Amino acid sequence: MTQSITPAAVRVGGGLTKQFILILAIASGLSVANMYYNQPLLADIGRTFHASSNAVGYVSMLTQIGYALGMLLFVPLGDIRERRTLISGLLIAVSLSLVGFATAQNLIWMYIASFAVGITTVVPQVIIPLSAELALPEERGKVIGTVMSGLFFGILLARTISGILGDMFGWRAMYWIAAVIMLLLSFILYQLIPKTKPENNSSYTDLLKSMGNLILKYSTLREASLIGACMFGGFSVFWTSLAFFLEGEPYHYSSSITGLFGLIGVAGAAGAPFIGRLADRIAPKKIVGILLLLTLIAYGFFGLAGFTIWSLIAGVIILDLGVQGSQVSNQTRIYALEPAARSRINTVFMVSTFTGGAIGSTLGSFAWQHWGWSGVCLMGGMLIVAAICIWIIYRVIEKKALNAGGA
Template identity: 60%
Template sequence: MTHNKQLTPGLIWTMAIAAGAAVANLYYNQPLLADMARSFGVSRDEAGYISTFTQIGYAVGMLLFVPLGDIRERRGLISILLAVVTLSLLGAAVAPSIHWMYAASMIIGLSTVVPQILVPFSAQLASPEQRGKVIGMVMSGLLFGILLARTISGLIGGTWGWRWMYVLAAAFMLVLLIVLRSRLPRVEPELKSSYGELMLSITGLIRKYATLREGALIGALNFGAFSVFWTSLSFYLEGAPYHYDSRIAGLFGLFGVAGALGAPWVGRLADRIAPHWIIGGMLSITLLSWLLFGFAGMWLIGLIVGILLLDLGVQGAQISNQTRIYALEAAARSRLNTVLMVSTFIGGAVGSSVGSYMWEHGGWSAVSLSGGVMIVLSLLVWGMGRWNGNKRMA
């Protein structure tokens, strides 16, 4: 059942902006990791775990809370989560030690799952023929949030210190709570189930759908490579040959805006062309970005073009993945999204750790190699999916 009459252009824009503003909480730390390392008196490798703990928290939060969207009224659930994330951001702002920061980052991740409730919510409200377009719009807002988070935090952190970024983020979330509480429609869930039954049913969905298993693996590897790059970039830019501070490092997020601008186009394309072919093309674009980072990353133009391709490829593959997975079973969209996004952000957490470790022990060459290997593996998973699909049709 859809509720298309409630899905006005204004509401789509509200959901897109909200997704971007909320997901930004996960990424404010990345351009500031070098500053945080100095502030807490720890190594860059140890500071890199701030990003890792945030993404682990996000994966756990998606596993625990996002499935509730199938059995609970989503507007109320979103309101509670926004209240919790507001408090956790204030906790990070006053962190006296790196271990406090790890704990606060984990809770920020746990409660920043609002975008992953909004995306299936938008799919539920949309009619089937516009679903890819609507998902693309909301995901475009989400990508803008990811990219602009780094730019905003780099500028604010570099000017007033990283703690003020978390104070402002808490204020953003309080405003978002008020706006969404008044704008989102109240839509009762389609499924009647207990929480325990709901969680157990997730394993059944994984067994039932090969497309879900393939999409989850591709999502993990794809976002792992994305996190390898963005976690290590501020360290790379701080040294030779660039010598940029956190304000300039944050501005590099703006170069990925092309990916966000391309997201609605990819969504519309997924309404017309089989999404698995779009996924293969987007993964190929992402692999090209890593070749540029490895062989031309010491030149500014190579780094910029690589960022443009990385963000377009990663986001395009993600939207196409979501479009085909949401089409599997209408009443299970929140749980299907849980499987996809938990896998994706476990990959992101691993990628953050790999990025900071590779930078510490092998420099930019090791970073580029590890990101490229992840994309090659995702292409292999995609190719095996096509091979198995062709065999089933034969």
């Protein structure tokens, strides 16, 4: 995909300006936040509709299922459509979906609205391959890390902001505010993003079919996608259950306090640009292995959360660093596979990741309802162990292939 407009606000020398990278990061964060406003508010939403924690947990699950489906349907269009128009159109659509959530009158209505919010909130997954496309090869890891950092800040700060606003004005207020933000963002990005011309002339149907070929062709993509699913599943197990844990013994915290844990997680997410720079210099697959072990340690801290709040805080920081760092490292790996197919490669990776997140949300709600916090910690930890096993299996396969080639 080549640029037809390169304003000074976008490029300096051969690379992207810091200001433009920051704009893309902020846009990614504001967009993805729509998916996570509900998590610290789940207990409040449950009281509004007189629903159990398990029933309300489907709100998060359906949002993430919608997100995975939206990536499958819309993100590949980035390889055959002008991205600026695609991004603006999706932002308008998500604004309407947020209004539907804000006006929900029963749980079924909310389920439908949650799914609609998810399926239209895919703008970050169009922005990320766009940033990789515009960046110079030697700065790609850093740029992806910065944009992903904005995305994770959005995920984490969404919880803080929605928790505070939920306490002050009720949970519906957050969604009215988010709808207005999306409309404004649609206008701003349309003015700032350079117009692009797609190089791929395939039909939409052929584009979707080609993703299966990409999966078969690249073992790195298969590995990264499976690890992403397990890691984000473990991430979602924790965050879906946290509001229920903190409102009970021994803490009795409100939704605003629960939301502040998202702010704590920013400390972990802040490490993404650093990890991105490491991925430009060190083999990203090695970094991924270290971060998987780090994330497992986070669940060890969560297991002690019933005894001390400091172990919960430490676990949040480590969890967010491990999950985001592994995503940045894996994306650096897969974006180098086939530049002309970055949107489709990103689609495969992110559909897998957020399908894992949807499963994790369901498992987290189920574990909490049946086994409490210890069940949540065990469930999340098992998903991280699964990711470690996948990483080890692919290293063994890789070593055997190298030995066979050497022979």
